[in-house]
Amino acid sequence: MQLPVSRRAALSWGALGALAGAALWPLSAAHAQFRVEISGVGATQIPIAIGRFRDEARAPQPISEIVKADLVRSGLFKSLDASADKLDEVGRPPLSDWRTKGADALLAGSIAALADGRFDIRYHLWDVLKAQDLGGLSLVVPAGDLRQAAHRIADEVYEKLTGDKGVFATRIAYISKVGRQHTLVIADSDGEGAQAALTSGQPIISPAWSPDGRQLAYVSFESGKAVVVTQDVSTGRRRVVAGFKGTNSAPAWSPDGRQLAVTLSRDGGSQLYLISSEGEGLRRLTQSAAIDTEAAWSPDGASIYFVSDRGGGPQIYRVPSAGGNVQRVTFSGSYNISPAISPDGRYMAYISQVDNGAFRVHLMDLASGSVKALTDSRDDESPSFAPNSKQIIYASRSQGRGVLMTTSLDGRIKAKLSTPQAEVREPAWGPQSANPKR
Amino acid sequence: MTQARFTSRLFALTVLASTALWLGGCGSSVKLDDKASNGPAPIVNAAPSGSSGNSVPSSNVAPVVVAPSDNAGADTSLPRVIYFDFDSNVVKEEFRGTIDGHAKRLMAAKGKKIVIEGHTDERGGSEYNLALGQRRAEAVQKSLTLLGVSPDQIEAVSFGKERPAVQGSTEEAWAKNRRAEIKDR
Numbered sequence: 001m002q003l004p005v006s007r008r009a010a011l012s013w014g015a016l017g018a019l020a021g022a023a024l025w026p027l028s029a030a031h032a033q034f035r036v037e038i039s040g041v042g043a044t045q046i047p048i049a050i051g052r053f054r055d056e057a058r059a060p061q062p063i064s065e066i067v068k069a070d071l072v073r074s075g076l077f078k079s080l081d082a083s084a085d086k087l088d089e090v091g092r093p094p095l096s097d098w099r100t101k102g103a104d105a106l107l108a109g110s111i112a113a114l115a116d117g118r119f120d121i122r123y124h125l126w127d128v129l130k131a132q133d134l135g136g137l138s139l140v141v142p143a144g145d146l147r148q149a150a151h152r153i154a155d156e157v158y159e160k161l162t163g164d165k166g167v168f169a170t171r172i173a174y175i176s177k178v179g180r181q182h183t184l185v186i187a188d189s190d191g192e193g194a195q196a197a198l199t200s201g202q203p204i205i206s207p208a209w210s211p212d213g214r215q216l217a218y219v220s221f222e223s224g225k226a227v228v229v230t231q232d233v234s235t236g237r238r239r240v241v242a243g244f245k246g247t248n249s250a251p252a253w254s255p256d257g258r259q260l261a262v263t264l265s266r267d268g269g270s271q272l273y274l275i276s277s278e279g280e281g282l283r284r285l286t287q288s289a290a291i292d293t294e295a296a297w298s299p300d301g302a303s304i305y306f307v308s309d310r311g312g313g314p315q316i317y318r319v320p321s322a323g324g325n326v327q328r329v330t331f332s333g334s335y336n337i338s339p340a341i342s343p344d345g346r347y348m349a350y351i352s353q354v355d356n357g358a359f360r361v362h363l364m365d366l367a368s369g370s371v372k373a374l375t376d377s378r379d380d381e382s383p384s385f386a387p388n389s390k391q392i393i394y395a396s397r398s399q400g401r402g403v404l405m406t407t408s409l410d411g412r413i414k415a416k417l418s419t420p421q422a423e424v425r426e427p428a429w430g431p432q433s434a435n436p437k438r
Numbered sequence: 439m440t441q442a443r444f445t446s447r448l449f450a451l452t453v454l455a456s457t458a459l460w461l462g463g464c465g466s467s468v469k470l471d472d473k474a475s476n477g478p479a480p481i482v483n484a485a486p487s488g489s490s491g492n493s494v495p496s497s498n499v500a501p502v503v504v505a506p507s508d509n510a511g512a513d514t515s516l517p518r519v520i521y522f523d524f525d526s527n528v529v530k531e532e533f534r535g536t537i538d539g540h541a542k543r544l545m546a547a548k549g550k551k552i553v554i555e556g557h558t559d560e561r562g563g564s565e566y567n568l569a570l571g572q573r574r575a576e577a578v579q580k581s582l583t584l585l586g587v588s589p590d591q592i593e594a595v596s597f598g599k600e601r602p603a604v605q606g607s608t609e610e611a612w613a614k615n616r617r618a619e620i621k622d623r
Contacts, residue, residue, distance in 0.1 A: 079439060203600035205564050219568075223474040224553070225595035226568060247572045247596045250565045263569065265594070268576065270569035314566055337563040351563060359562070381563055426564070 001317070046161055049080040049128070051087035054110035063111060066150035069173050070168040070190060071157060074391075077265045082106065083086055089124035089136050098128045098301050103163055103283030107135070109153075120143050121149050125157055134160050147193050167386045171430040172393060173197070173207040173216055174404060176422040184218060186233065189386075189429075191404070191417040197233060211305050217241065217251035228262050230277065243277040252295040252304075253277070254321070261285065261295035261304055261321075272306055274321070285323060296339045296348075297321065300426060305329060305339040305348065316350055322423075330364070332371060338382060341366075342389040344426040347409065349374075349383035349392050363409060374411035381425060387432040393417075395425040484558045516540060519603075520578055522616040524559075527570070527577040537578070540620055541585035548588065551623040556596040557603070559612035564598055571596030578618045 003146045064083075073076040080103050087093050087108035098106050109123030124136035137156060139149045148169055155166030170189045175182060182206045184207060198204060202221040209216060210230075217230045226252045228242035242248040246265030253260055257277060264273050272285040272292045286292040290310035297304055304321050307314050311324040316330040316339045332337040335353035342349070343367070352362040352371075358378040364371045379397040386393070386406075393406050398416065402423040516539040520529060529537065544550055558567040558577030575594035583589050604614040 160450050203597070205568075205598075207598065221597065221600065225555075225593075226597075245593055247568060249568050263565070265572045265576070265596075291566070291573065293569045294563075294565045335562070337566045353562075 035266075045076060045078045046105060046290070047078050047080055047103050048105040048107060048157070048161070049082035049098050049101070051082040051085055051093075051106070051108040053108070053121070053123070054086070054088040056111050056115055056371060059111045059121075061146035061150065063121060063146065063150045064107075064109070066190075066192075067107065067154045067157065070154035070166075071152060073190065073415050074158065075408060075415075076158075076162055082108070089122045093126060095126060095128050095131050103128045105134075107153075107157060111263060114140065119146060119149075121146075123152070123153055125160060138384070147188060151188060151190070160223055164390055165388045165432070167388050167391065167429075167432070170387060170432060171213070172404075173209065173430065174395075174424055174427040175204050175207065176424045177402075178422045184231075185424075186216075186430075189223075189362070197231060197236075199370065205426055206250055208253055209428055210253050211255055211257045211431055213431045215277075217253065219249045219251070228260070230260075239279060241277065242273075242275055249295050250295060252297055254297055255299055255301045261297065261306075263293040263295070272304070272319075272429055286319060286326070296337055296341050298341055299343055299345045305341060307337045309337065311320045315350070330371075333362075335359075336362075340383045340385055340386045340392070343387055344389040346389070347385075351380055351383065361392060361407065363392075363411075372411070374407050374409070375405075375414075377405075380405075382427055384427055384429045386429050391429075393427045393429050395427055488597070512551050516543070518620045520618045520620075521613065522574055524612070524616065527573045529577055529581050531585045538585065541582050541587050544582065544587045544591050545585075548591070551591050551593070553621045553623060554592060554594045555619045556594070556598075557601060557615055557617050557619070558599050560599045560602060560607065561612070562599070564600065568596050568598035569601075571598045574616075574618045578620070581599065 010199040035220050043048045048071060050064055051242050053064045056063055068079050072079050080101060083375045084425050085093065088110040089108055090110070093106055093108060095106065104127070106126045106128050107123060109121060112120045114120055118140055120138060120140050122136060122138045125134040129136050137307065139152060141149045151168035154168040156163070158166035158380050159167070168189055171186055172189055173184065176185050178203055182202065182204045183196050184204050185194050186197050187194040197216065200222050201218060203295070204221070205219045207216050207218040214234065215230050215232050217228060219226050220229050226247045226249045227240055228248045229238055230241050231238045241251070241260060242262045242264060244264055244266040247270070248262060248264055250263040251260045258378050259274050259276055262273055263270050263273060267284070269289065270291045270293050271288070274283045274285055274294055275281060277300050285304065286306070288308065289312070290308050292306055295304050296306070302321060305316055305318050306395050308317050311328070313334045314337050315328060316336050317326050318329050329348070330350070333352040337351050339350045341347070348364045348366055350362055350364070351359050353359050354373065359380050360377060361374045361380045361383050362371055363374050374392070375396070377396045381395040383392050383394040391406050391408055393404060396403055402425045404417045405414055406417065406426050517536045520533045520536060522528070523530070544552065554575040556571030556573065558571045572594065575596055579592050579594040582592060602611070602615045604611040605615060
């Protein structure tokens, strides 16, 4: 992807990958870890010095490296290596030295292996400019949760220094395809720690997280046609929520998690219906002779945005979730699909085909209706907001291969998450504090 | 079709691999039935290795192609694929004979059931294409029911762009992928 920005950095993930592969890699080598590339620079980048945590080598995950990579990937930080200083959270670091070296903030910590096999991670954050202690935390976690602990530390640092909630400790779901094998994958927000939730010889599309992060709804073709299934992520228990005659697709959880909007062809055509998350109480929402599909709820649950070709080509419309008058939302472009509403309710991301035929992620400010393209790529699909409404994950193609990208809402900071050998698509960003662990 | 019946069918046909989950730091696994009764046969590479006494490891690879598990041609030699123009769900005149043939055999055997699968080319979103493919399948369904076939004998479904007949991003490949396939139950 060509971006109008000069900086281009590929992060080094060597140490990380080797360790992840050894202990925590349930997927085959074909699902090797994401390589993260960043293009673009934020208006201001906070220079932060991050020291190697004391005794970090005794833990099976390179904690400070994970924290560093998270912060750099957000595009809002630049990292200064403070490993030579042998810092930890206990001593007072030489802040004036670091001010001279250009750091605005400094992070240091330590790791201790406990007798019960768990690890105690402690860290401290300092504001170097104000010579101020910004506090710290101790996290006690089993080895399997060390990555999540590192993401949690990155979240704390991000929030303290930017004022916005971090989303590093969240998870993403996506579909990978290797040969004829389709896999529903769940990974950390950085693409690491990938785990297969479902593997099938038939296509899987449209994964959607339940608001509590415990379940995924998706469309599976394993029975020879499209059926909407929900799956409990931690137990693997599955349930067919919509398996009516014809095609069942496009699941979207209501914000309270009790209902799903789905697209069914049971009564002919493709129309929107509401059904309980248990698969009961079917209610038809739209009545048209056109295609109505791809429901997306507003965060207050009052409206459902959807795609319809009732006006000719596909455009995005809105209908009250209780039923009622349908209003058109998109007016520019002749092909607008795949709406996603930001969790703060302010924006709609969607895919619009532009004049040269390319499909690109667009962002509409819902209050003003103003629209801008966020990418200059050709084959974008499936935008999904981060729970802090600051980033969007989407599928695109790069050098003939499906890749996953993230972008900031101004389109200036992008990161590519890609697997070397798999075709990846259909990303869905999970909610905050999915499966709280501590 | 009842929900319960469908559920059991789904699980009977369900996926092949059972995969360990390591969520929340504790191991659990997805319970998956591994008898894929209707699925493709597992690929077994039976190529002998080292049995010939050759001291150099052979780099020869015997390609194994597993036939698709569809039932095309099960009881008729009628063509089973109908192609569509770009952005169209009109069943073209050239497929009139195919439609007539299937209508006749379905009316002659009222117990016979078919599935019509609609497909699209790769351009555009997966869900919108799923709806477009459904429209194609329903267009074929309608041309059959207009000739007198009972709607109860037909299920129209869509694979959208998920199962192309031909790989590639050329006009030629796209034309081969914009189709509806008639399959016997």
